[in-house]
Amino acid sequence: MRLVAIGxxxxxxxxxxxxxxxxxxxxxxxxxxxxxxxxxxxxxxxHTANGLSCADCHGGDRTSDDPSVAMSKxxxxxxxxxxxxxxxLCANCHGSxxxxxxxxxxxxxxxxxxxxxxxxxxxLAAGDENVATCIDCHSVHxxxxxxxxxxxxxxxxxxxxxxxxHSDAHKMAKYGIPTxxxxxxxxxxxxxxxxxxxxxxxxxxxxxxxHGAKPPEVExxxxxxxxxxxxxxxxxxxxxxxPIFSAASxxxxxxxxxxxxxxxxxTTAMLVGPKAVCANCHEPGTPGAKTAAxxxxxxxxxxxxxxxxxxxxxxxxxxxxxxxxxxxxxxDGNENLIKARLAMHTFQPEEMHKxxxxxxxxxxxxxxAGQTALHEKDVRRLGLAISGFFIAITVVAIxxxxxxxxxxxxxxxxxxx
Amino acid sequence: MLASxxxxxxxxxxxxxxxxxxxxxxxxxxxGKVQDLKPNSGKIIKFGNKPALLVRVSDTEWKAFxxxxxxxxxxxxxxxxxxxIWCACHNGTYDLNGKVVSGPPPNPLTEYAVNVRGDEVxxxxxx
Numbered sequence: 001m002r003l004v005a006i007g008x009x010x011x012x013x014x015x016x017x018x019x020x021x022x023x024x025x026x027x028x029x030x031x032x033x034x035x036x037x038x039x040x041x042x043x044x045x046x047h048t049a050n051g052l053s054c055a056d057c058h059g060g061d062r063t064s065d066d067p068s069v070a071m072s073k074x075x076x077x078x079x080x081x082x083x084x085x086x087x088x089l090c091a092n093c094h095g096s097x098x099x100x101x102x103x104x105x106x107x108x109x110x111x112x113x114x115x116x117x118x119x120x121x122x123x124l125a126a127g128d129e130n131v132a133t134c135i136d137c138h139s140v141h142x143x144x145x146x147x148x149x150x151x152x153x154x155x156x157x158x159x160x161x162x163x164x165x166h167s168d169a170h171k172m173a174k175y176g177i178p179t180x181x182x183x184x185x186x187x188x189x190x191x192x193x194x195x196x197x198x199x200x201x202x203x204x205x206x207x208x209x210x211h212g213a214k215p216p217e218v219e220x221x222x223x224x225x226x227x228x229x230x231x232x233x234x235x236x237x238x239x240x241x242x243p244i245f246s247a248a249s250x251x252x253x254x255x256x257x258x259x260x261x262x263x264x265x266x267t268t269a270m271l272v273g274p275k276a277v278c279a280n281c282h283e284p285g286t287p288g289a290k291t292a293a294x295x296x297x298x299x300x301x302x303x304x305x306x307x308x309x310x311x312x313x314x315x316x317x318x319x320x321x322x323x324x325x326x327x328x329x330x331x332d333g334n335e336n337l338i339k340a341r342l343a344m345h346t347f348q349p350e351e352m353h354k355x356x357x358x359x360x361x362x363x364x365x366x367x368x369a370g371q372t373a374l375h376e377k378d379v380r381r382l383g384l385a386i387s388g389f390f391i392a393i394t395v396v397a398i399x400x401x402x403x404x405x406x407x408x409x410x411x412x413x414x415x416x417x
Numbered sequence: 418m419l420a421s422x423x424x425x426x427x428x429x430x431x432x433x434x435x436x437x438x439x440x441x442x443x444x445x446x447x448x449g450k451v452q453d454l455k456p457n458s459g460k461i462i463k464f465g466n467k468p469a470l471l472v473r474v475s476d477t478e479w480k481a482f483x484x485x486x487x488x489x490x491x492x493x494x495x496x497x498x499x500x501x502i503w504c505a506c507h508n509g510t511y512d513l514n515g516k517v518v519s520g521p522p523p524n525p526l527t528e529y530a531v532n533v534r535g536d537e538v539x540x541x542x543x544x
Contacts, residue, residue, distance in 0.1 A: 198523035228521055230508045317466070324443075327466035335491040338506045388429050395425070 022062045023070050024054035041142035050103050057081070057089060084124055086133040087115050114212035121212075130171065137161055137210075153210075155194060158203040159185055184262030192265075202228065207260075225254040235345040266341070271296035291349055298356045299340060305363035306333050312370030319377050326369035333362035445541040448481070451533060459495025459502075462540070468492050469529060469540060470502065474513060479531040481540045482515050487524040502526065 028039035042048050047056070055062040059076035061069055071077045081089050091112035093099045100107055111134075115121040120131040137153055144151035152161040163182030165171055172179050185191055185204075193201035207224045208214060226233025236242055236254065245256045257270065257277045270277045271292040282288030309330055316323045336359030343352040443465035454460060459472040461484055468484035472495050482502065484492050491506035501518060502511040509520030516525045532539045 193523070200517075200521075200523055230520065232507075324463065324466035328463050328468050331468060331485070331490065331492055335506060338489055338491055342506065384429065392425075 020051070020053070020062075022053050022055075023065050024058075024060070024062050026065075027067070027070075038141040044142045044144065046143055046145050046148075056093075083129045083133060084127075086135055087112055087121065087124070090134045111211040114209070117214075118209070118212045119214045130174075132165060136165065153205075155199045155201075155203050158205060159191070162204040181261045184259070188261065188263045189265045190263060225258075229254075231342055232345050235342070239345065239347045241347055268296035268299050271299075291347075294349060295344055295352060298352065299337070299344075302333075302337050302340065302356050302359045302363065305360055305367070306330065306337060309333070309363045309367040309370060312367055312374065316370050316373035316377065319374070321373040321377050323370060323373050326366045326373075329362055329369075330366045333359045333366065336362065442542075445539060448531075448538045448540045451536045451538055454538075457497045457500065459497075461492060461494070464529070464540060470495060470526075471531070471538065471540060472502075472513065479533070479538060480513055481529040481531045482511075482526040483529070484526075486522055487517075487526065488520070488522040493526070 025039045025042060028036055030036075031039075038054070042054065047053075053062050054060075058081070059078045060071050061075040061077075064070040064075075069075065071079075094107075095109050095112045097109050100109055115134075116125065120133070123131040124133065139152050146153050148154060149156065151157065159182055166177075167179050167182045169179045181204075190202050194203065205213070206228075223233070226236075232254075241256075245252050248256055258264075258266070269275050272278075276292065278289065278292040282292060309326075313323050313327055313330060317327070336355040339355040340352050340359065343355055346352070446462065446464050446469075448462045448469075448471045449460070454471065454473040456473050456475050459470055461468050462471055463469070464483070470482050470484040470493060472480040472482075474480055482493075484494075486493050486504040486506065486509055488504065488507055488509050491504050493502050493504045493509075493511065495501075496503045499510070500513065502513070502515070503509070504520065504522065507521050509522040510518040511522065511526050512518050514525075515528045517523075528543065529540045530543050532541070
């Protein structure tokens with residue numbers, strides 16, 4: 001009786017737990033060729049996980065096993081949507097606050113509006129079906145959430161996703177734009193940070209936008225970089241270079257010195273030497289070139305002084321000396337080096353010299369602390385060696401005395417004359 | 418005899434030429450007296466060979482973090498006007514749980530435990 005009661009409770013529950021019938025997947029998954037692929041991919045799709053099915057995009061009746069009914073126009077079947085219609089098709093749900101609230105209440109619903117402002121969207125509206133639509137970036141039939149590490153728009157995969165088209169010389173030929181962005185990006189400090197696991201490091205979409213993707217205009221480059229490099233942008237905006245760089249062709253702003261996709265870790269080689277970017281405008285011997293050389297000398301000098309102090313302190317630390325106070329202080333020195341690099345963006349030597357001066361004072365102070373600790377270590381060891389020597393002599397003397405005592409066979413030790 | 422000499426000389430020589438290891442990490446420090454820090458203020462203290470930031474949030478609530486910014490290792494500080502932790506180098510900000518609020522820091526600050534024993538404030542590494 002009890003079993004019957006449990007069974008009566010379980011059967012309706014099990015029936016409810018069954019996934020809704022989907023004749024599209026049932027039929028297509030046993031077919032051969034490319035028509036089978038969507039049915040296999042759909043298992044990993046975020047829409048499937050949320051209870052949606054093929055019919056929600058393609059129309060038709062998924063409850064019917066009869067193909068003429070399941071794919072009938074009367075049931076709204078549209079088949080493969082036209083490429084130009086894809087953004088609107090996705091926006092039917094993703095642009096509806098009421099619909100999205102059921103699944104992702106916090107997700108934005110303006111993707112289509114942004115897309116229409118993008119280079120992709122404008123070209124698609126003008127009849128160019130070569131450009132990217134939703135499915136070119138998010139994939140189709142196996143669409144994953146953007147935070148899913150396997151999603152093509154996950155930060156670690158996005159550069160490759162954009163590069164699929166933008167690195168394709170054949171595809172880009174008619175637009176006359178470069179195809180080396182991905183190649184350069186993969187040499188950049190941003191890609192290096194991303195690879196190390198810093199998912200906040202910028203990818204293509206961080207600077208160009210995602211749905212509203214377009215190249216930053218000249219006047220907005222500093223604003224794009226400044227959205228992360230806030231203080232640098234503030235100093236640059238007030239600098240003598242701002243109006244000059246803003247009028248530059250080919251980008252302007254930060255990219256005049258740092259380039260755009262292949263941004264390297266900045267070093268003083270940007271200021272002086274054969275790869276100096278300052279030399280692109282400031283010829284050797286001019287005041288600008290001399291100032292750049294002076295700045296490089298200050299930065300290199302402070303860097304070398306801090307490294308020397310750090311090496312001495314590490315040696316003293318490894319020798320067991322207490323130098324933690326100086327090590328903490330050395331951190332302030334390194335901070336001044338970073339502040340000097342930041343202040344360089346004022347392009348005012350006097351502004352940069354303040355942290356350089358403060359950093360050098362700390363480097364010298366900590367170097368002295370390290371050298372004092374090493375000297376103290378030497379003194380202690382010399383003292384130990386001397387006392388060890390006398391202890392050794394005493395031990396040997398006692399040992400000799402004991403031997404003489406044992407040789408005499410008496411308990412009497414003759415006094416030393 | 419040789420064994421006796423060796424047992425005597427070995428520790429002396431090892432002291433004169435020690436292995437290249439640094440001091441063991443400090444696990445606990447006395448950060449100061451309770452009355453030294455007003456509510457809504459912070460101070461930098463030495464925690465081993467690194468700086469730490471002690472924040473007195475209110476009369477009874479204390480917080481402590483590694484004061485080393487996770488971006489480029491600058492020393493962070495407490496800003497009473499925003500009640501946040503701020504790095505002067507690149508304008509990174511953290512909240513009072515050590516989580517990044519804005520700016521370039523890639524990771525949160527390491528949080529330490531704070532205990533008040535009598536009138537002393539003790540900071541220690543969390544297990």
